[in-house]
Amino acid sequence: MTQLDITVHNDHHRLLLSVSGPINSYTFTDFQEKVYKAIAQADTAVDMEHVTALSSAGIGVIMTAMEDAETTGHGFAIVNPSEVAKLAIDSTGFGDRFPIVKNLKLA
Secondary structure, three states: OOOOEEEEEEEOOEEEEEEEEEEOOOOHHHHHHHHHHHHHHOEEEEEEEEEEEEOHHHHHHHHHHHHHHHHHOOOEEEEOOOHHHHHHHHOOOOHHHOOEEOOHHHO
């Protein structure tokens, strides 16, 4: 099993979570914990450039994060998702509803 690495950076007015590795049924709880905690505190951007897998569990975390961001009034964006992550998001049929940006300056 490959490990999921998540680093959290304070990027001026927002928290940036850089994610590397698979987000799947084995690793999603760590992803969930860090994303939800960040959104409760500030605007949050999740850099998914180095995500190697994104399962339905990970998609569920992202969808809930979007709702939590709206509830708290904080911004939420997915930054530069890997091809694998983008395909998983698009497979939901709601890819256009996810807040995806190409780089951090647009987040």
